[in-house]
Amino acid sequence: MIAVLGLVVGVVVGLLVRPEVPAVVEPYLPIAVVAALDAVFGGLRAMLDGIFVDKVFVVSFLSNVVVAALIVFLGDKLGVGAQLSTGVVVVLGIRIFSNAAAIRRHVFRA
Amino acid sequence: MSSEETPRNEAPEPQPTRAQPLPQAQPPAPPVAQEPDPSESEVRTGRQRLGAAVWPPRVTRAQLIVAVLLFVLGLGLAIQVRSNSDESALRGARQEDLVRILDELDNRTQRLEDEKQRLEDQRTELENSSDQAEEARKQTQQKEQQLGILAGTVAAEGPGITLTIQDPSGTVESDMLLDTIQELRAAGAEAIQVNGIRVVADTFFSGAAGDIEVDGKRINAPYTFKVIGKPQDLEPALNIPGGVVQTLEKEQATATVERSEKIIVDALRPAERPDYARSSPQ
Incomplete structure (x- = not known):
């Protein structure tokens, strides 16, 4: 409940305050958000599986974000930023889908 | 919530990191749900756990940490969505696209500058010529007055x-x-x-x-x-x-x-x- 509240508050604050994102971070924000989403879905699935551990969630969340941003950064440096970020998004998307499938099986038993 | 049900789960796919801590992390949680026999808890697992986590709002360390992370996620999500809808295409555009757009804008600026210059010249010309026409008209009027005096018409x-x-x-x-x-x-x-x-x-x-x-x-x-x-x-x-x-x-x-x-x-x-x-x- 508190976690859901956190998400809602985050969205509301983001919409209301409109913070300025530093230009350096800006290109990595979308990919970081997708990576974080992946971590959240993984965490939700783990919770439904009954194997949720907060420490693991924190670590996976942060590492997902950092690694995704790193990959994009590296890609930009190598001149293949567009392709690499597409790749990252595809991989994360697949993971999100598989996690969502597991969650669905838990929630709807189908 | 008991550890027995985890093996039953079909295929924990690509989640080795989350699955690993299971043995150590699981023991603290179960004590509450010890009474129901395995078969019954199996039936309740999924939704039950979700419901238990969502409804009685408990302030636990896990919930707080997750809340903080989700707050960050929501913030990033909102910022991204906002900035994306804000400046339309430019923000998400890649460098080559930006260079191309900048080029086009430069060309367009150049063309518009040229046109502005041309129109300004034209305007100056027209102003001059209308000034000249005005001057000529004045002179003609004066001349007419002078000649009118000589000719006796005024x-x-x-x-x-x-x-x-x-x-x-x-x-x-x-x-x-x-x-x-x-x-x-x-x-x-x-x-x-x-x-x-x-x-x-x-x-x-x-x-x-x-x-x-x-x-x-x-x-x-x-x-x-x-x-x-x-x-x-x-x-x-x-x-x-x-x-x-x-x-x-x-x-x-x-x-x-x-x-x-x-x-x-x-x-x-x-x-x-x-x-x-x-x-x-x-």
């Missing part, structure tokens, strides 16, 4: 003299009046009228003494000349020895000259359009 005023010739004995001939006009013109008279008749280039005097006609119209004594010109020139010109005044006095006529700062010559003649002569650019 009234004139200015300093000058009034010459009155009394002719009690009826001896003043038309040629004497003509001499007077010539003398006045030689002295720089600019506009002359005699008894209400404007004297212009083709004015003629005819008739005998006492029956004088100017331009075919009869005039009677006293003859009043209204003359615009420099009074200091006009008066001496009439009064010089052997001049107009003396000649007239010899004929028993009296001539009086009166200077004035404001003479109004308001007798007019119609402007006549010449039948054959046309103005020539030379």
